[in-house]
Amino acid sequence: MMTSCQDYHRHTSYDRCRMEGHFLDWSNRPRVYKEYYALKVVPLPVAAPIPETSLSELVLGDTPEQLPGSFSLEQLSQVFSLAYSLTAKSVHSNGEFFYRSVPSAGALYPCELYVATRSILDLPDGLYHYAIGRRGLVQVRPGNYFEVLCYPSPPDRSEEAPLLMFFVTAIFFRSAWKYRARSYRYHLMDSGHLLESLTLALKMLSLPYEVTLDFEDQGINSFLGCDAEREVCLGVVSVGCRGDSAGLLTNVPAELPESAPAASRVARKEIAYPALQQFHLASTGLIAPTGAIPALIREVGEFPTSWKTIPKCKVWPEQMHYGEVVRQRRSHRNFIEAGISESVFQAFVTLLCGGNEAPGGWSQRQRQTIVSGFLAGNVEGLDPGCYWLDHSQHRVGMTRSGALLERMSHICLDQEWLKQAGLHFFFATNLELLDKVWGPRGYRYAMMTAGRLGQMIYLAATSFALGCCGIGAFYDGEAAALLGLNETSVMLYLLAVGPVRRVGRRG
Ligand SMILES: Cc1cc2nc3c(=O)[nH]c(=O)nc-3n(C[C@H](O)[C@H](O)[C@H](O)COP(=O)(O)O)c2cc1C
Known part of the structure; x- marks a missing residue:
């Protein structure tokens, strides 16, 4: 029985040596629009x-x-x-x-x-x-x-x-x-x-x-x-x-x-x-956490030895208004080898740390179920490496140095184009802690919060005329190893961001 976050996540992990082929039955493809024929x-x-x-x-x-x-x-x-x-x-x-x-x-x-x-x-x-x-x-x-x-x-x-x-x-x-x-x-x-x-x-x-x-x-x-x-x-x-x-x-x-x-x-x-x-x-059971919830950033694996404060963005690099951002948002995979400027990086951090809701609200508390990080490839002012982003302090801390995007692109089922992106944002969690504090419903909080922040990254990238693509397909164990996560922690979602050849609409 799948009764814990750990059970389900492990059961559905991809492993390079144990990938089963799956035949897509196109004749039985699901309809993408829900229809009430009688209404x-x-x-x-x-x-x-x-x-x-x-x-x-x-x-x-x-x-x-x-x-x-x-x-x-x-x-x-x-x-x-x-x-x-x-x-x-x-x-x-x-x-x-x-x-x-x-x-x-x-x-x-x-x-x-x-x-x-x-x-x-x-x-x-x-x-x-x-x-x-x-x-x-x-x-x-x-x-x-x-x-x-x-x-x-x-x-x-x-x-x-x-x-x-x-x-x-x-x-x-x-x-x-x-x-x-x-x-x-x-x-x-x-x-x-x-x-x-x-x-x-x-x-x-x-x-x-x-x-x-x-x-x-x-x-x-x-x-x-x-x-x-x-x-x-x-x-x-x-x-x-x-x-x-x-x-x-x-x-x-x-x-x-x-x-x-x-x-x-x-x-x-x-x-x-x-x-x-x-x-x-x-996950239909609801558990109200009792006692203090440990700061997840200290529970997922390697912890930075030093931090760099990222100034809040003052001059925004936005190139269109929100209504246009919504219309233009697309997944782009045609990254080019060009960097992300310091001011654009600061703008991403300001949006991710700012959040879209009043502080102290329930959804803000659900943010405690994930940690955010990124692999810097070509970002002005940051050495290439793996970093955690500390939302509450507006700062980033490196855990591993080196050019890691190419390795991550292999881990993401060999989606080679990912290595050209300027940076990869990612979200991680500690499954054991989720189980302990929130029970199986904690998985919903973590994954949906990752999706919410992922939407913010897509919109921000579009607004800054950059490309973005969410990645849910990766060899789970290899991703955790590359990010230096401990054995109960996992990567949940990754979003590649960077300049692309052409940002425009499909169709
Ligand atoms: C949770 C999630 C996981 C995704 N994983 C991948 C992926 O592994 N590889 C990829 O190329 N695109 C991935 N995408 C992007 C989708 O393919 C894309 O959103 C979809 O084709 C619709 O296109 P659009 O984003 O341009 O509207 C993912 C998107 C989401 C939301």
Whole structure:
């Protein structure tokens, strides 16, 4: 049974000497758009133009505290456009394929987005599925559900209830079709990317929000009408709520169209991967940590002997505003041998350390489940080597010197182009500590936080006219060895960043 972070991660690790071939059954390829055949899609209105705010203003600006007096369907449409939309197209012999504003391992797009609403002008209260391919909403349930959705108890007055509640789910088979049991890693990281994208969109519209990865899984999955063997909720974002939403719901109301759970099926012949299912089930328990949580940076392996403070960025090297960054973000692999300037590096560090949420919030605490580091290749002012990034102190400390990018590119399943990048950011964790402090759910926190910070790196790179590509495929043991991690610690995710031959749109 997969009951711990260590079990699942080890079970799904890649080893150069033990890689099994996997045949991709193209005739059984999962559909990338969720369809409710019996329900109607209501088109979203054209989104209002997006203000010309920069990414840095958005990320480092204060998180709004007040709900606006009223909220319209046009504004909701704007949230969806910024958070999750189709932004590029490629044309193949068998048709068109659309890429999205958030990246996804293998472009398999396991994530779906739902919203529960109340009091939105021109939209009846209800639970809606966002039909990204048709830019519309499907009403899954009519009515106002905030009384039952609220945490830890329903608000006394309706104006204290959230205005909106977003739910990010993942459909297992979409990514499992290609990545089998390892795909749970990608469900979590892809969801983290989407969560970060959503919170930035909410911030752009000056909406106060709160992210929670803790909720009552079974209740929320049935509220959403998901077939929980196939599709599960991984994150919730409440808009306009108060306090710490530690637990969500349970009396799920009944009015769900009978056909809804069937919509979680995305292929004719779906294969279930027991390791994935078992581990997800194990992670449905919630554990409140007791006692002080050790600083992870001291628990993952080699510790720097000296640190270098990185000054906060004052003159931003941004080349476009946030709305354009969202439209232009793509994965780029055509790195060229050119360096990253000191000021651009400082800008990355400022954004990563600044975070997108009020200090002290729950998601800030979840940052304790991972540590960030990077391999410097060609970065002005930094010797090549492996470094930890200490978010709280705005400083970096080297653990190993030397040109390590080429070795990392071999470790990443011989994706040779990676060695040309200026730097590789990475996220790591100590699985034993996760198990001890948070239980199996700690894996969700760590992977989704890595995805959230990964989204920030993609957006920052785009904004600075650099290329970026997330990497989830690597020989796990070799990566840990190169980074000097101890035997219970692992690398979770890597993002290559650097100048590329041409940054432009696909399609
Ligand atoms: C979690 C994650 C892992 C990824 N792993 C790889 C990888 O190992 N190699 C690669 O070339 N691209 C990887 N990608 C990039 C995806 O292939 C890319 O996001 C997808 O093709 C969609 O293209 P776009 O990012 O340009 O929209 C990864 C992306 C994510 C989010």
